[in-house]
Amino acid sequence: MLIRHNEDDLDKVFRQKLYDVEEETPLHLWEGIRQRVPQRKRIIVWRWLLPLLMLIGGAAVWASYSYVQSLPSTAQGVSTAAIAAPEQGLVQHATLTPYKAQDGHTISHDDSPAFTSAASTKMNGAEDSSRTADGTHLILAGEENSLLSKETARQVAYTKSNNRKEITRPGSSSQKVVPIRDIEEHEPLTQIKQQPEETGAMDIGISEFVLDSLWMRYDSLYQIPQIEERVFAESLEKEVFANTLPYIASPSSRPARFSVGAYYTLAQPMRVVRNGAADAAYTNLKHRTDMHLAHGVGVQTSYRLFGNWEISGALEYQRFNERHRWSDTTMIYERMYYIGYDTTYSETDIHVIPVLLDSLVSQSMSVKEQEVNNRYTNIQMPLILRWSHYHKNYSIGLEAGAVLHLQSIYKGGFTNVEWIPLIPTNPIGTTAPLPVTEYQYQSKTTAPLQQVYKDWRTDLHLGIHQSYRFASHWSASLVLQTRMMLNKDDAPRQAHHRIVQPGVRVGLNYYIR
Amino acid sequence: MTDEKSLIEGCLKGYESYQYELYKRFAGKVLPVCKRYAGSREDAEDYLQEAFIKVFEKLHLYRFEGSLEGWIRKTVVHICLNKLRSRKLYGDLTDDFQVMDTAVPDGIQNMTEQDLLALIAGLPVGYRTVFNLYAIDGYDHAEIAEMLGISESTSRSQLAKARMVLRKALTEKKTNYSHADKA
Numbered sequence: 001m002l003i004r005h006n007e008d009d010l011d012k013v014f015r016q017k018l019y020d021v022e023e024e025t026p027l028h029l030w031e032g033i034r035q036r037v038p039q040r041k042r043i044i045v046w047r048w049l050l051p052l053l054m055l056i057g058g059a060a061v062w063a064s065y066s067y068v069q070s071l072p073s074t075a076q077g078v079s080t081a082a083i084a085a086p087e088q089g090l091v092q093h094a095t096l097t098p099y100k101a102q103d104g105h106t107i108s109h110d111d112s113p114a115f116t117s118a119a120s121t122k123m124n125g126a127e128d129s130s131r132t133a134d135g136t137h138l139i140l141a142g143e144e145n146s147l148l149s150k151e152t153a154r155q156v157a158y159t160k161s162n163n164r165k166e167i168t169r170p171g172s173s174s175q176k177v178v179p180i181r182d183i184e185e186h187e188p189l190t191q192i193k194q195q196p197e198e199t200g201a202m203d204i205g206i207s208e209f210v211l212d213s214l215w216m217r218y219d220s221l222y223q224i225p226q227i228e229e230r231v232f233a234e235s236l237e238k239e240v241f242a243n244t245l246p247y248i249a250s251p252s253s254r255p256a257r258f259s260v261g262a263y264y265t266l267a268q269p270m271r272v273v274r275n276g277a278a279d280a281a282y283t284n285l286k287h288r289t290d291m292h293l294a295h296g297v298g299v300q301t302s303y304r305l306f307g308n309w310e311i312s313g314a315l316e317y318q319r320f321n322e323r324h325r326w327s328d329t330t331m332i333y334e335r336m337y338y339i340g341y342d343t344t345y346s347e348t349d350i351h352v353i354p355v356l357l358d359s360l361v362s363q364s365m366s367v368k369e370q371e372v373n374n375r376y377t378n379i380q381m382p383l384i385l386r387w388s389h390y391h392k393n394y395s396i397g398l399e400a401g402a403v404l405h406l407q408s409i410y411k412g413g414f415t416n417v418e419w420i421p422l423i424p425t426n427p428i429g430t431t432a433p434l435p436v437t438e439y440q441y442q443s444k445t446t447a448p449l450q451q452v453y454k455d456w457r458t459d460l461h462l463g464i465h466q467s468y469r470f471a472s473h474w475s476a477s478l479v480l481q482t483r484m485m486l487n488k489d490d491a492p493r494q495a496h497h498r499i500v501q502p503g504v505r506v507g508l509n510y511y512i513r
Numbered sequence: 514m515t516d517e518k519s520l521i522e523g524c525l526k527g528y529e530s531y532q533y534e535l536y537k538r539f540a541g542k543v544l545p546v547c548k549r550y551a552g553s554r555e556d557a558e559d560y561l562q563e564a565f566i567k568v569f570e571k572l573h574l575y576r577f578e579g580s581l582e583g584w585i586r587k588t589v590v591h592i593c594l595n596k597l598r599s600r601k602l603y604g605d606l607t608d609d610f611q612v613m614d615t616a617v618p619d620g621i622q623n624m625t626e627q628d629l630l631a632l633i634a635g636l637p638v639g640y641r642t643v644f645n646l647y648a649i650d651g652y653d654h655a656e657i658a659e660m661l662g663i664s665e666s667t668s669r670s671q672l673a674k675a676r677m678v679l680r681k682a683l684t685e686k687k688t689n690y691s692h693a694d695k696a
Contacts (some may be wrong), residue, residue, distance in 0.1 A: 008676060010621075010680065013621050014629060014633075014649055015649050015651075018629055022545070023545055025541060026558070029540070030540075033532075033536065033566055034532070034533070036562075
């Protein structure tokens with residue numbers, strides 16, 4: 001503030017009192033400015049980061065599997081495998097001798113009549129799971145006593161090519177080349193070394209198989225599982241064998257048919273106004289709606305119908321708040337529909353502002369504003385049909401469905417804001433009336449929240465579904481979804497509104513076998 | 514709270530949230546300035562909108578010399594003067610007045626900001642403009658003369674007239690208050 005010598009005291013008083021004076025600015029002023037200033041929307045990074053990371057991660061997993069599948073095999077055409085199975089006890093190793101398979105490749109097999117019978121039965125029984133990617137039947141050794149014989153899973157192929165042995169992993173057509181010296185480092189696999197190389201087969205036994213499969217669920221195909229102690233392996237296999245075998249032994253990556261689970265949804269409701277809605281009352285209103293994030297929790301169940309198709313039903317409770325403000329105006333203004341993220345009032349609000357104000361209009365802006373707080377509580381029952389592509393433990397797919405929900409709207413916390421005109425007094429003392437230039441701001445809060453509306457609604461549900469099985473019976477899922485209310489909304493003022501809720505859903509499922 | 518540099522950079526990039534932050538930070542101070550020059554609330558709000566639009570347009574010219582608030586104030590004052598000029602509100606200013614009294618009427622210290630703003634709003638536009646520029650916003654007569662396209666002596670005489678009218682109004686107001694107290 002400027003200080004002058006020999007300053008008039010009157011000036012000084014006015015400056016002291018008026019230079020730094022502040023006062024509240026009406027809401028509509030900023031609206032007028034923002035419509036005329038070029039703007040760029042700021043993307044809230046965190047809001048998209050998690051789904052984006054999930055998508056990238058999913059794509060990376062997908063790409064890595066595709067890449068491994070596309071790798072050329074060192075044993076061309078040899079995918080026939082001998083299946084190790086216990087005949088007495090869990091750990092048993094068959095003595096295998098060379099065997100001529102249907103496709104003409106030399107593999108190993110148990111030469112006993114029992115084996116021949118079992119192999120014949122297996123081939124005639126022709127479960128898909130006994131057939132490898134290139135159509136060659138798997139040959140089971142001693143399968144009549146083996147749990148493995150029911151869900152063929154383990155393929156261990158041995159071939160001698162350039163001093164390397166080859167192991168084919170279960171449930172995958174990809175193959176891992178392991179140098180002989182690496183295998184020999186694993187002392188527990190003593191039986192392997194006892195096998196004469198000429199037999200052309202290798203049997204590493206059930207315990208290795210169980211552990212191997214366990215590790216491989218978390219590991220990539222680029223590493224051979226590290227089996228450190230045989231004692232540990234044997235004790236562990238007794239614990240996990242019964243539970244994990246049906247899963248890990250399945251060459252199909254599909255989970256069991258039936259699952260139950262729970263989930264949490266986070267969505268951002270948006271009110272969408274239909275263009276050209278003929279509503280006389282509405283044209284004279286300036287609205288602003290702040291819709292807050294919607295949180296929901298639910299329980300779900302799903303059933304795999306056939307192939308990759310699955311149906312899912314759920315019961316969900318969801319709630320979100322909305323702050324709705326409007327002001328009356330007598331001016332005709334151009335209506336513009338604006339949907340998007342707006343950080344004007346908070347990082348989480350989305351405003352749908354169907355009005356364009358300019359400075360001329362603002363001069364005639366109304367002197368009455370109102371604010372209402374709404375709360376939506378929804379009990380939702382989605383019925384969703386889902387198609388998923390399964391690959392190993394990961395699946396990705398699309399889902400669509402209808403959501404029947406009981407919607408309740410609570411209104412309350414009414415804040416009535418009125419601008420009371422102040423009749424100015426003429427400071428110069430003339431009797432001429434002065435125009436009203438000042439308004440006094442008055443507000444009062446009235447009723448508490450009370451239910452004003454309750455009805456059944458139907459939503460359309462669309463989503464991109466991803467899931468990952470992290471244990472034999474458990475999977476976690478993440479869905480990028482959106483739901484759109486199909487019915488006409490009642491608020492505000494019977495306008496033709498829709499509420500769209502894009503969001504994410506994270507869930508946990510338990511597969512029942 | 515966003516620091517001033519980030520705020521300006523955000524505004525220059527066109528981010529609405531930063532623009533609103535800048536508006537929120539300074540609009541409360543700018544509106545009374547506009548009211549002082551405009552004389553009515555409606556005009557003041559119009560001026561404020563124009564001023565902020567101009568601020569956002571010209572923000573790249575701000576060189577971080579002096580405070581941002583000072584820069585915005587100057588911009589606002591110029592916008593107000595342009596608006597007044599476009600409406601020919603302060604017309605031809607003359608310098609046919611001599612100043613006598615320099616005393617401050619009693620009771621002015623007890624008056625509210627709104628009272629003082631109402632007093633200023635009651636001044637003729639020419640008086641009001643010069644008084645605002647000189648007495649409150651701190652411009653000297655040479656600057657005012659240049660800004661308004663008048664001579665320095667005209668600026669002085671307009672200021673003196675403004676002071677005289679204000680003193681008269683204040684004295685009458687005090688008299689009215691006294692009568693009201695007695696009644």
